[in-house]
Amino acid sequence: MDKPYKIPESVLVVIHTADLDVLLIERADKAGYWQSVTGSKDREDEPLRQTAVREVFEETGIGVAEEGMPWAENPDAVPSHHLRDWRLSNIYEIYPVWRHRYAPGVVKNTEHVFGLLVPRGIAVTLSPREHVDHVWLPYREAADRCFSPSNAEAILQLPRHLHD
Structure with a gap:
């Protein structure tokens, strides 16, 4: 069976510490392409918050204690209220290499x-199919390392969203 097309609606999750260090992960399919967690909805009606929680776990192994998720009761899961919707959206052109x-x-x-x-x-446990390395950097350095302009801009906005 053919793999279904990706839905052109996604999340970008800036994972950070209280002192503004940001987690970046390096793509497995593009060496040197560093980014925050990203991922598309699995289905049209998937809530964006659920997409964010799922993608964070799939790509980093970090669980968010969101009700209904399999790892919600895990004592190592991050409290649900630590995941914040910044109410910021970007519309961008999909890189030609990924349009297929x-x-x-x-x-x-x-x-x-x-x-x-x-x-x-x-603890960060990468999905080796998607990412090959990770690094924690001060937010300005993290923004400089991102290949995606929208990802870099989001990281630069971190200080103003820290206490949302």
Whole structure:
């Protein structure tokens, strides 16, 4: 069976500590491409918050204690209220190298930005199929390392969303 097309609506989750260090992960399919957690909805009616929680866990192994998620009762899960919807959306052109994942004619994606406050030293377990390395950097350095302009801009906005 053919793999279904990706939905052109996604989340970007800036994972950070209280002192503004940001987690970046390096893409497995593009060496040197560093980013925050990103991912598309699995289905049209999937709530964006659920997409964010799922993608954070799939890509980093960090659980958010969101009701209904399998890891919600895990004592290592980050409290649900630490995941904040920044109410910021970006519409951008999908890089040509990844357009084949979308339905024919789809060239733009709408990305919704979230922030996730985590404790310093939290364990990160990457999905090797998606990412090969991770690093914690002060937020300005993290923004400089991102390949995506919208990701870099979101990271630069972190200080103003820290206490949302």
